[in-house]
Amino acid sequence: MSLVAQVDRATRPASGRGRRPGELTGGAALGLGVGVLWLSLLVLLPVAAIVSTAFDDGLGGFWDAVTDPEALAAIRFTVGAAAFVTLVNAVVGTLIAWVLVRDRFPGKRVLEVVIDIPFALPTIVAGLVLITLYGPSGPFGINLVGTRAGVVLALLFVTLPFVVRSVQPVLIDADREVEQAAASLGASGFTIFRRVILPTVTPAVVSGAALSFARALGEFGSVILISANLIGKTQVSSSYILKMIESQETVSAAAVATLLLVVAVVVLVVLDVLQRRTARRG
Amino acid sequence: MSRTTTPAHRPDALAGGPSGIVVRGVHRRFGDFVALEDVDLEVRPGGLTALLGPSGGGKSTLLRIIAGLDHPDSGSVEIGGRDATFLPPQRRSVGFVFQHYAAFTHLTTARNVAFGLEIRKRPKAEVRDRVAELLELVHLEHLADRLPSQLSGGQRQRMALARALAVQPEVLLLDEPFGALDAQVRKELRDWLRRLHDEVHVTTLFVTHDQEEALEVADEIVVINDGRIEQVGTPGELYDHPANPFVMSFLGPVTRLGGALVRPHDIEVLTDDRAGAVRVEVTRLLRVGYEVRAETRADDGSTPWVQLTRAQVTELGLVEGRTVWLRPLVDTPFPAAGLPADASGPVAGPAAGCPDRVPA
Amino acid sequence: MADVLTPDPSAPAAASRPAARPPVDPRVRRARRRTTRTAWLLRLVAVGYVLALVALPVASVVQHTFADGVAPVLDVLTSEDFLAALRLTAVVAGVAVALNTVFGVGMGYLLVRYRFWGRRFLSAVIDLPVSISPIVVGVALILVYGTYGWFGGALEDAGIRVIFSVPGMVLATVLVSLPLVLREVVPTLEEAGIEQEQAAQSLGANAWQRFWRITLPTIRWALAYGVALSLARSLGEFGAVRVVSGSVAGESQTLTLYVNDSYQEFGADAQRQAFAAAFVLMTVAVVLIVVIAALRPEEDKA
Numbered sequence: 001m002s003l004v005a006q007v008d009r010a011t012r013p014a015s016g017r018g019r020r021p022g023e024l025t026g027g028a029a030l031g032l033g034v035g036v037l038w039l040s041l042l043v044l045l046p047v048a049a050i051v052s053t054a055f056d057d058g059l060g061g062f063w064d065a066v067t068d069p070e071a072l073a074a075i076r077f078t079v080g081a082a083a084f085v086t087l088v089n090a091v092v093g094t095l096i097a098w099v100l101v102r103d104r105f106p107g108k109r110v111l112e113v114v115i116d117i118p119f120a121l122p123t124i125v126a127g128l129v130l131i132t133l134y135g136p137s138g139p140f141g142i143n144l145v146g147t148r149a150g151v152v153l154a155l156l157f158v159t160l161p162f163v164v165r166s167v168q169p170v171l172i173d174a175d176r177e178v179e180q181a182a183a184s185l186g187a188s189g190f191t192i193f194r195r196v197i198l199p200t201v202t203p204a205v206v207s208g209a210a211l212s213f214a215r216a217l218g219e220f221g222s223v224i225l226i227s228a229n230l231i232g233k234t235q236v237s238s239s240y241i242l243k244m245i246e247s248q249e250t251v252s253a254a255a256v257a258t259l260l261l262v263v264a265v266v267v268l269v270v271l272d273v274l275q276r277r278t279a280r281r282g
Numbered sequence: 283m284s285r286t287t288t289p290a291h292r293p294d295a296l297a298g299g300p301s302g303i304v305v306r307g308v309h310r311r312f313g314d315f316v317a318l319e320d321v322d323l324e325v326r327p328g329g330l331t332a333l334l335g336p337s338g339g340g341k342s343t344l345l346r347i348i349a350g351l352d353h354p355d356s357g358s359v360e361i362g363g364r365d366a367t368f369l370p371p372q373r374r375s376v377g378f379v380f381q382h383y384a385a386f387t388h389l390t391t392a393r394n395v396a397f398g399l400e401i402r403k404r405p406k407a408e409v410r411d412r413v414a415e416l417l418e419l420v421h422l423e424h425l426a427d428r429l430p431s432q433l434s435g436g437q438r439q440r441m442a443l444a445r446a447l448a449v450q451p452e453v454l455l456l457d458e459p460f461g462a463l464d465a466q467v468r469k470e471l472r473d474w475l476r477r478l479h480d481e482v483h484v485t486t487l488f489v490t491h492d493q494e495e496a497l498e499v500a501d502e503i504v505v506i507n508d509g510r511i512e513q514v515g516t517p518g519e520l521y522d523h524p525a526n527p528f529v530m531s532f533l534g535p536v537t538r539l540g541g542a543l544v545r546p547h548d549i550e551v552l553t554d555d556r557a558g559a560v561r562v563e564v565t566r567l568l569r570v571g572y573e574v575r576a577e578t579r580a581d582d583g584s585t586p587w588v589q590l591t592r593a594q595v596t597e598l599g600l601v602e603g604r605t606v607w608l609r610p611l612v613d614t615p616f617p618a619a620g621l622p623a624d625a626s627g628p629v630a631g632p633a634a635g636c637p638d639r640v641p642a
Numbered sequence: 643m644a645d646v647l648t649p650d651p652s653a654p655a656a657a658s659r660p661a662a663r664p665p666v667d668p669r670v671r672r673a674r675r676r677t678t679r680t681a682w683l684l685r686l687v688a689v690g691y692v693l694a695l696v697a698l699p700v701a702s703v704v705q706h707t708f709a710d711g712v713a714p715v716l717d718v719l720t721s722e723d724f725l726a727a728l729r730l731t732a733v734v735a736g737v738a739v740a741l742n743t744v745f746g747v748g749m750g751y752l753l754v755r756y757r758f759w760g761r762r763f764l765s766a767v768i769d770l771p772v773s774i775s776p777i778v779v780g781v782a783l784i785l786v787y788g789t790y791g792w793f794g795g796a797l798e799d800a801g802i803r804v805i806f807s808v809p810g811m812v813l814a815t816v817l818v819s820l821p822l823v824l825r826e827v828v829p830t831l832e833e834a835g836i837e838q839e840q841a842a843q844s845l846g847a848n849a850w851q852r853f854w855r856i857t858l859p860t861i862r863w864a865l866a867y868g869v870a871l872s873l874a875r876s877l878g879e880f881g882a883v884r885v886v887s888g889s890v891a892g893e894s895q896t897l898t899l900y901v902n903d904s905y906q907e908f909g910a911d912a913q914r915q916a917f918a919a920a921f922v923l924m925t926v927a928v929v930l931i932v933v934i935a936a937l938r939p940e941e942d943k944a
Contacts, residue, residue: 022755022756022757023756023757024756024758027849028752028755028756031748031752032752032756032758034748035745035748035749035752036764038745039764039767039768042771042813042816042817042820043767043768043770043771043817043820044767045786045792046779046782046783046785046786047770047782049782049785049786049791049792050778050781050782050785053785092687092688092691095684095687095688096688096691096692098684098688099684099685099688099689100688102681103681103684103685105685107689111688111689111692112935113928113931113932113935114692114696114697114700115692115696116931116934116935117696117700117927117928117931118696119871119874119931120874120878120927120928120930120931120934121700121878121923121924121927122877122878122879122880122897122898122901122923122927123878123880123881123898124878124880124898124901124902124920125703125878125898125901125920125923125924125927128703128901128905128916128917128920129699129700129702129703129920129924130699132699132702132703132706133698133699133702134699138702139702153695156695157695157696157699160692160695160696189680211773214773214774215773217775218773218774218775218776218777218778219775220775220776220777220880220881220884221776221880221881221884221898224902225902225905237775238775238776238777238778238881239777241775241777241778241781242777242780242781242881242884242885245780245781245784245885250785250790253781254781254785257775257777257778257781257782260774260775260778261774261778264770264773264774265770267773268766268769268770268773272766
């Protein structure tokens, strides 16, 4: 939220341009009904099915399923890799966003487009892309297939845009005068970054990082080729779930899926709280 | 028409005074646009000076150059006797207040004010005391723990001022400090800034496009237009002895009478023809608050207007349609040709109340 | 990092006297220049990172695909299995995008313009599917619509096969791109406010006319952007479709499955198939990104 916008909000009456949401009327209520039905069939029922199946054999069955050594290893590795990737993204993503917003150099437009490629590129193609360069026949002689580093690389690839795209607009909106005010108060470049810019972008960094964590946690397509799916080493949770469902181990699949689901919900809730807090502060 | 730049009578010795500002030969272009052209300016130490001019005239650019937020293409800036032309803003010892406050949104009012002191790593107790003192000075002590988003515009600007003053700058620069506020708050803050300056005595330079603001608050006014300084002087000097038609029309209402520019309150209304008077017909009597504006038409087609009191109107027996004679009460050094056309009619004077027809 | 503001402090005073168009003092030019050493370093890191992670690998795939020239690639692109996969992908993605567009606009409108119980919960539920693993999405669908799922048996008795068939693949694709249109449309609707619609209403426009003449033109760029995003996501979906499709070549194999299955096979031919199909998907993705990038400023202008 820019300062100017804040000023506008502070000086203009709150009503602004009419934002008076209405009560549900006939047509709208019908539309809502259809939408909710669609959502139920598509999202709510399947999610409920996962959670309920996870507990088909009771709490003990659920516990056994998620503490199975293979499952546990997959979960541990997935969470660890996702956390690491998120950390890297928080730093590098902020840095890239900064360069995109504040720097000017030839080819910046190309960089902008390249950053979006991981968003649009099918995940399986992303995996293939990485294997070509960092696989057995890669030009650098670096073979990351079947290594944890390879999985991390794939996760870094698919999560690259999250922090960049969430921090970028905040930096664009950031009031340069605030930095100038800090400078005239004696703050050095680094102090301005740490005490003025960083606090401004932190909510955006956290929200981008949370999205990238959720994405990394559930990633499947891009890692499947480069991981070689080595049990206890490079197998990610998603691969484990797929393996379980394909071998009719429904409860095991549902139990680990439930775990991932819970994490996703927690991330969504955290993001929501964060956004509300930022909105309040403006 | 001579452009008055730095008045020659001001002794140059003052330039080296404790905390004055001296600007010499400053040029600044943005592409083809000339924002400042050979600007010389001396700001007296301890004074409250207004940079007055229409928007786009270069006054904000000049202020930013003094603060180190922009750099002149050529020329020099001295602050408190030190050459500051190439100093970064951090080392200029200036306090800068922005039109849109530039508040640190993530910090409370008190932490905003403390910012400069914390950066200087002053002892905690000293910071606390100084912040408390400043918050009291700007009457925000009860809002110390609020975030800027919970303050009104006027409160935010007062916070910004306290923040700038906290580090005890040699000069205080304010860029349209009241520009984003509504009329009522503007007026309050204006009086308050005057009183504050009388207490603090820091050399203050503020940019405004509002002539009333400048006339009311400043000790000295610098009129800037088209990247050049038109005139420097006290409010009285500028109002009564404008150096050129631009300054005259920018500082107050003007009208054309007999081919010359004159202030509408410096016109005498006569009921008979006398030497130097112009015959006009009263076309409209408009009551605006405490004053009455008499709009007239002269034989040459010009439409001078006169600012009168209600008592004068009654005394003269003015009614619409009556013929009277107008004569300037003062010297009229400028021919009307020098005035932009849009300023010749009865422009909204300082007292733009609700107009009301005077009963005939 | 904010060296932008920092001119050279060591420079002495300027002595140059102004001419009519004075030359800019070199020290001033240096002070104004944005690129300091820190800026160079940051630029280097940013460009290097993106280059190594994205640009180089993508370029190497293009090179790899055409290592043996264009002819083998064309052979793959005209093969039965590839064309079948292409057709299936087009059908699945097309239907999914259409469904999500209708849902996104309709639900987005309801969420912005009306207040009702459970509104925030509904909004959160819509975001859920993109935040979870596509494999979980697929498994969830199997548990409800699979042969042994909650409704699967009943549906199969009625002669409707969902899982391991096209409807399941469409459902999976719809799910993984569910909120993309809606999230683009909602801010624009909020921004536009309700006044234009009320004005139209006061001029006698009915609900249908208001939608076509006021609402839709208002959100058109956001909508186009959302559609492009969902199309990219739908064409590229792999995990969820992988779970529910069965991936039978020529029957239930989309392009992404074709890439995977070909790559997992051994032999130069299979490799070539994988790379050729990947190249097609990549080209489509890049075209969509360019379209999206072109739509972005339009959205701002609107």
